[in-house]
Amino acid sequence: MTEKPKIALYWCSSCGGCEESVIDLAEDLLTVAAAVDIVFWPVALDFKYKDVVAMNDGEITATLINGAIRTGEQEHMAKIMRKKSKLLIAHGSCAHLGGVVGLANFYQREDLLSRLYQEVPTTNNPQGILPQHETIESGRKIKLPDIHDTVKALDQVVEVDYYIPGCPPTPELIKEAMMMVLENRLPPRGTVLAGKKALCDTCPRIDSKPDKLRIKKFKRIYETEWDPEKCFLDEGIICLGPATRGGCNARCINANMPCRGCFGPTDNVRDQGAKSSSFLASIIDVTDKEALKKTADSIPDPGGLFYRYGLASSILKGKLTPKSS
Amino acid sequence: MSKRITIDPITRLGGHGKIDIFLDDKSDVERVYFQVPELRGFEKFCEGRAAEEMPTLTQKICGVCPTAHHTASSKALDDLFGVEPPPAARKLRELMYNAFMFENHLLHFYFLGGPDFIVGPMAPRAKRNIFGVIDKVGVEMGKKVIDIRKRIRGVNALVSGSALYPVCGLPGGVSKAITEEDRAEIQNVTKDAVEFAKLTLNIFDDVVLNHKGSAKWLTSDVFCHRTYYMGLVDDHDRVNFYDGDIRVVDPNGKEFVKFEAKDYLKHLEERVEPWSYQKILYLKNIGWKGFIDGQDSGVYRVAPLARLNASEGMATPLAQAEYEMMFHALGGKPVHNTLAYHWARLIEVLYAAERMDELARDGEITSPKIRNLPNQTPKEGVGVCEAPRGTLFHHYESDEKAIVEKLNLLVATQNNAAAICMSIEKAARTAIKGGSISDGRLNVVEMAFRAYDPCLACATHCLPGKMPTMVHVYDRKKNR
Ligand code: SF4
Ligand code: SF4
Numbered sequence: 075m076t077e078k079p080k081i082a083l084y085w086c087s088s089c090g091g092c093e094e095s096v097i098d099l100a101e102d103l104l105t106v107a108a109a110v111d112i113v114f115w116p117v118a119l120d121f122k123y124k125d126v127v128a129m130n131d132g133e134i135t136a137t138l139i140n141g142a143i144r145t146g147e148q149e150h151m152a153k154i155m156r157k158k159s160k161l162l163i164a165h166g167s168c169a170h171l172g173g174v175v176g177l178a179n180f181y182q183r184e185d186l187l188s189r190l191y192q193e194v195p196t197t198n199n200p201q202g203i204l205p206q207h208e209t210i211e212s213g214r215k216i217k218l219p220d221i222h223d224t225v226k227a228l229d230q231v232v233e234v235d236y237y238i239p240g241c242p243p244t245p246e247l248i249k250e251a252m253m254m255v256l257e258n259r260l261p262p263r264g265t266v267l268a269g270k271k272a273l274c275d276t277c278p279r280i281d282s283k284p285d286k287l288r289i290k291k292f293k294r295i296y297e298t299e300w301d302p303e304k305c306f307l308d309e310g311i312i313c314l315g316p317a318t319r320g321g322c323n324a325r326c327i328n329a330n331m332p333c334r335g336c337f338g339p340t341d342n343v344r345d346q347g348a349k350s351s352s353f354l355a356s357i358i359d360v361t362d363k364e365a366l367k368k369t370a371d372s373i374p375d376p377g378g379l380f381y382r383y384g385l386a387s388s389i390l391k392g393k394l395t396p397k398s399s
Numbered sequence: 400m401s402k403r404i405t406i407d408p409i410t411r412l413g414g415h416g417k418i419d420i421f422l423d424d425k426s427d428v429e430r431v432y433f434q435v436p437e438l439r440g441f442e443k444f445c446e447g448r449a450a451e452e453m454p455t456l457t458q459k460i461c462g463v464c465p466t467a468h469h470t471a472s473s474k475a476l477d478d479l480f481g482v483e484p485p486p487a488a489r490k491l492r493e494l495m496y497n498a499f500m501f502e503n504h505l506l507h508f509y510f511l512g513g514p515d516f517i518v519g520p521m522a523p524r525a526k527r528n529i530f531g532v533i534d535k536v537g538v539e540m541g542k543k544v545i546d547i548r549k550r551i552r553g554v555n556a557l558v559s560g561s562a563l564y565p566v567c568g569l570p571g572g573v574s575k576a577i578t579e580e581d582r583a584e585i586q587n588v589t590k591d592a593v594e595f596a597k598l599t600l601n602i603f604d605d606v607v608l609n610h611k612g613s614a615k616w617l618t619s620d621v622f623c624h625r626t627y628y629m630g631l632v633d634d635h636d637r638v639n640f641y642d643g644d645i646r647v648v649d650p651n652g653k654e655f656v657k658f659e660a661k662d663y664l665k666h667l668e669e670r671v672e673p674w675s676y677q678k679i680l681y682l683k684n685i686g687w688k689g690f691i692d693g694q695d696s697g698v699y700r701v702a703p704l705a706r707l708n709a710s711e712g713m714a715t716p717l718a719q720a721e722y723e724m725m726f727h728a729l730g731g732k733p734v735h736n737t738l739a740y741h742w743a744r745l746i747e748v749l750y751a752a753e754r755m756d757e758l759a760r761d762g763e764i765t766s767p768k769i770r771n772l773p774n775q776t777p778k779e780g781v782g783v784c785e786a787p788r789g790t791l792f793h794h795y796e797s798d799e800k801a802i803v804e805k806l807n808l809l810v811a812t813q814n815n816a817a818a819i820c821m822s823i824e825k826a827a828r829t830a831i832k833g834g835s836i837s838d839g840r841l842n843v844v845e846m847a848f849r850a851y852d853p854c855l856a857c858a859t860h861c862l863p864g865k866m867p868t869m870v871h872v873y874d875r876k877k878n879r
Contacts, residue, residue, distance in 0.1 A: 087439060091462020094563055097510065100549040101542070107530065144439070174459040177444040186440030190678075194442060194807045195794075196669045197678065198687075209674040214421050216432050216674040242462060242563055296451040296480065296570050296773060296801065329560025329567050330574040334455060374449035374802060382456070 079135035079256060082114040082126070083165075084155055086148035087175050087225065088141025092166035095242040102249050109256055110135075126158060134158050136255045138165040138238070138248075142175050142386060143226045147219035156232040161260075163251060167241035169228040170266075171338050171346075172386020174241065176225045177378065179385050183223050227387040237266040240322055241336035241383060247321060268321030272340050276320040277327055279305045288359035292372040295332070306332040307357070312373065314380075317343065317350040336383050345389045347380035418823055418844065426833050431824035432674055442806055450479060450777060450801040454568035457793065460810070465564050466499035466555070467786035467811070468793070470641065473568030475793040478661070479780025479801075480773030482571035487766035491573050493641045494585070494758040495558045495565060496784065500640055501592060501751040502551045503787045504703075504744045508599065509544050512741060512849040516613050517606050521839035536602065547595045550588045554755075557581055572770030582765050589756040593717070596749040600721065603745055608728075618729065621829045622737040622847060624692040624821055625650040627682060627699035629814065630706035631785045632657075637714040638706050638750065640785040647682065648709050650694050652733040656684070660783035663792050667809065668697075679816040680809065690821050698821070701789025701814040702851060703743035708733035713746070715753035721746045737822050740850040777801045786811035788852055815851050822847040 085093060097103065113134060114126050137159040143149050156162050167173035178186060192202050209216045228234050238251050251267045254260050261267075274280055283305035293310045300306070306313035306327075313332035319340045326333050339346035358369050373379070381388055419432040441460055448456060454472040458465035470492060477483060484492065507513070510529045514522075518531040526534070533541030552562035558577060559565030567573040577585075607613040616622070627650060631643040645663070647655045658666055668683040681687045681697035688696045699705075707726075713719040725742055726732050734743075758764060782793045789811035796805040812819075826847035830840040 089459050089462035089465070091459070091465065091563055094462050097506070098549075098552060098562060100545050104533075104541075104545070174456065175439050177448075178440045180447070181440070181443050186443045189443040189446075190440065191671045194669075195664055196667055196680075196807060196809060197671065198668045198683075199671045203671045203673050205671070205676050206673040211674070212430075214419075214430065214432075216419055218674065218676065241459065294449070294451060294801070296476070299770065299772065302575070325556075325561045326566045329565075331455075331560060331566045334452075374800065375447060375452075378448045379452070382452075 078109065078111045080113045080133060081110045081252075081255075082112070082134050082137040082155065082159065084114065084137060084139050084151060086139060086141030086152065086169070086228070087144040088166065088168045088173070091242040092138075092140035092168075095166075095245050096248055098245045099249055100245070102245070106249070106252050110252075126154065129158050131157050132160050134160065136161040136163060138163045138251075139228055140165040140169050142168040142172050143222070143228065143231050144175065144178075145219040145221055149222070149231050152228060152232045161235045161255065162228075162232065164228045164234045164237045165248070166243055167239065167336050167338065167383045169234075170237045170239050170387075171384040172225055172227045173383055176227070176384070176386030177382065179224050180377070183221055187221075225386045230387065235263050236260070237264075239266055239268050239319060239337045243268075244322060244325075266319065266338070266341070268319055268337060270341060271320050273315040273318045273320045273322070273324065273327075273333055273337065277305075277315055277324050279303065279327060282308060284308055287357040289357050289369070290359055290365075291369055292354075294374060300330075302330045312354065312379065314346075314350055316353050317346055334379075334382055338384060346384045347377075347388055347390070350380040351376060418827075420827050420831065420844075422831075428824070428828045428831050431820070431827050442808060445803055445806050448803055450476060450795065450797050450803050451570065453793070453795065453803065453806075455564070455566055457808070458564055460808070462563065464499075464503060464786050464788065464811070466496060466503075466559070467784055467791050469559075469565045469568050470496055470784045471782040471786075471791045471793040473570070473573075473782065474642075474784065475780040475782030475795050476568070476570035477780070478782060479777045479795055479797060480570040481775035481777075482771050482773040484572040485766070485768045485771055487576065487764055488572035488769040490758050490761060490764045491558055491577065491769065492568070494755055494764065495555055495567070496641050497751040497755045497758070498551050498554045498558070500787055501596070501748055501755065502548055502555070504748045504751070505544070505548060505599070507787070507852045508603075508741070508745060508748075512846075512852055515842070515846050515849060516616075516741065517602075519612075521842070524842070527842065535606075540602075543595065543598075547592060551592060554585050554588050557585070569770060570773055574769075576767045576769045577765055579765055582759060586756070586759040589752065589759045592752040593749070593756055596745070596752040597717070599748060600745050603742065607741070616846075617738045617742070618736055619738070621826055622822065622850065623735050624698075624700075624737065624818060624825070625694075625735050626692050626696070626818055627655060627685075628705035628708035628733060629699050629701050629790055630709035631783065631790060632710050633714060635714075636711040638710045638712075638747070638785075639714065640747075640751070642784070645783065645790060646709050647699065648733060650692070650733070650735070652708065655682075660792065661781045663781065663783075663794075663809070669809075669813070677816050678813055679820075680814045681817060690817055690824070692818075692821065698817045699814065700818045701811060702740065702787070703747050704734060704737075704740040705789070706785060707743045707746065713750050715750050715757070717753055718746055718750035721749060737818075737847065737850045740852070744852070788812050789814045812851070819848050819851055822850070 137155045164170045187204050191204050207220050287307050300309040311332055314335035315333045318335045319337040343349045360366050421429045423429040454469045457472045458468040460468050514527045514532050517535050518526050556562040559567045629647045631639050632646045633639040633643045644657050646657045649655045669678040669680050670687050682699055685697035713722045776799045777797045779796045791811050792809040794807040795803050797803050827844045830843040
């Protein structure tokens with residue numbers, strides 16, 4: 075009997091949603107599980123770190139890692155999984171681009187800690203205790219992994235072979251990636267395994283998107299009602315469809331909400347946030363300086379909006395100072 | 400004999416966790432530390448973001464219970480903008496919420512915590528998982544589990560945009576109405592969901608209650624703690640997941656306090672330990688007395704068993720009957736046996752199914768009127784709901800342009816943090832004697848936390864991501 079391909083799933087700084095999407099493969103999960111040996115998957119199986127460490131280099135056919143890299147322990151595990159695996163696949167927005175957790179790069183690490191442990195109104199912490207890398211209590215030494223200064227995408231710490239985008243990726247995309255591995259029909263290394271076109275091209279509302287958009291003021295969704303059939307941009311509501319890779323089946327649009335860009339940029343775009351802002355700038359329909367400023371000001375928190383999923387891997391990469399006004 | 404054993408990561412739970420067990424001279428357990436080695440910082444990096452983005456942003460705290468964060472957040476926005484959703488929107492939210500609770504609890508029973516019972520705690524570890532469960536309950540039943548889960552996820556996708564991450568929440572309502580055809584389709588699913596919940600309770604009867612070994616675990620003192628209990632209740636003090644007041648009962652089951660979400664700061668407080676990124680909640684008016692149980696300790700518990708203990712019943716008939724049966728079988732209210740969380744969880748599955756079914760039959764739910772627009776300047780808002788793993792609070796302050804300036808989040812698992820540490824320590828003391836350690840025994844230690852279905856992704860919304868659980872056993876000389 076030939077040995078089945080070995081597959082591992084691991085998580086770093088993430089929310090667990092990517093794993094849920096694997097479970098959402100439903101009956102396909104059983105099909106995949108029958109075709110492979112799942113050798114490591116902490117959320118569902120009882121194998122431990124030492125089992126992985128004991129494996130030979132390259133013994134695992136493919137490892138899917140979700141989550142960004144924030145701690146020393148995560149970086150260490152990413153390197154181990156890289157060594158043990160022939161293919162390393164970044165699974166979901168956080169591994170792919172840094173994801174929502176990458177928004178932490180807007181702030182200093184110390185700000186995160188002091189807000190959480192010293193400032194929030196429920197905390198009773200008169201001594202200002204912060205979690206420590208190493209604690210000694212009654213002679214017992216207890217360690218915590220260190221928290222890096224910034225959040226990184228997976229390919230900022232190890233080489234990555236493929237990317238499955240999305241927050242979370244759809245189960246169909248995960249299954250297709252698995253099948254590509256099993257059936258040995260992988261595209262060139264580095265490929266993002268989803269649509270090639272922008273979300274707009276697959277959007278059910280594309281027919282109502284005017285060729286020439288002209289916007290004087292962007293509307294906030296909390297103060298606006300909109301036509302559930304029409305293109306959001308035509309209604310004056312920011313939608314990141316033009317700057318986002320397709321492949322999600324237009325999930326948010328179908329729930330009558332605008333796109334927030336979780337599938338990341340298309341192949342020919344390096345920086346999704348820069349692309350989003352230049353696109354929006356191109357549709358602003360005012361000329362005098364004063365009015366232009368007003369229109370720009372009608373976009374709330376542009377940094378957080380355009381870089382919601384991609385700050386860590388953007389050209390801004392590391393730190394941005396938070397908007398002062 | 401000096402040794403330190405590492406169980407790393409702890410498995411079959413949402414997120415990363417780690418347990419350090421120190422042994423004394425006799426190689427018995429001296430002290431145990433349950434750690435969450437991860438932090439992400441949502442409280443900070445959501446500052447400066449637009450308020451209306453909070454429901455879709457904060458839910459990325461947790462991919463296991465995103466709908467809970469989405470809902471608490473949408474309710475915090477209702478409060479922030481001073482706007483009530485119209486009846487249809489409220490019902491759609493509650494329908495989505497119960498669908499989520501149903502699916503999430505079942506995930507725990509069949510994939511995460513249940514294998515310890517269904518397959519057995521001492522079963523080979525390669526079997527203690529969903530695949531082992533399917534072997535045990537049969538492929539047909541396994542397919543049913545997968546099928547109902549998928550269809551319920553379909554209901555969520557239909558109502559909220561995506562099976563996993565809802566996007567429909569807006570201040571004063573939801574983004575999408577449903578049609579009469581949708582309602583008929585949903586009803587088909589909810590009808591089957593009620594049947595499936597009953598079936599699951601039967602399986603629990605077979606593999607746990609009517610099985611001597613397992614039933615013994617359920618009432619064992621190893622997994623018992625006398626604590627306070629907290630949960631949301633409706634006007635009749637019955638369990639409600641979506642809305643109500645927060646009720647706390649003492650270890651004898653007597654009401655200790657009942658309060659509205661907006662008053663949470665008067666009743667709850669958090670403690671920081673230098674050895675974990677997770678903060679520990681306790682009852683402010685009793686205070687922190689350490690990791691101890693009893694009437695004088697501020698330690699309280701949340702989530703399924705706590706909700707049932709803190710209430711006077713269930714609002715649907717079949718779940719009410721099961722509620723009575725459980726308390727009768729386990730010697731009356733409150734039940735302090737931690738493993739009874741598994742039973743309580745399945746009673747909640749039945750309640751969620753019945754409640755979904757009621758809502759799906761309610762003609763008003765298809766009304767096109769699903770939003771009220773705010774006309775008040777935003778300032779401050781608190782939202783609460785019962786996440787699968789306990790009471791969840793979102794609290795925002797914003798400027799007049801609705802840009803969030805400050806936020807505080809009390810997540811479900813944090814409420815149980817002290818109790819989880821205590822449960823693990825107690826289980827470890829019993830399971831590990833004279834340094835004797837086996838995979839099965841260490842799994843018994845893990846069962847102590849699995850009963851709570853902890854979500855450490857949630858617990859560490861504070862820092863970067865996940866929680867590998869590792870159990871370290873140290874000897875007296877602190878050698879591994
Ligand atoms: S901008 Fe948004 S709504 Fe408009 S076509 Fe593109 S994805 Fe669809
Ligand atoms: S519509 Fe945009 S934000 Fe929503 S799932 Fe698709 S890519 Fe992600």
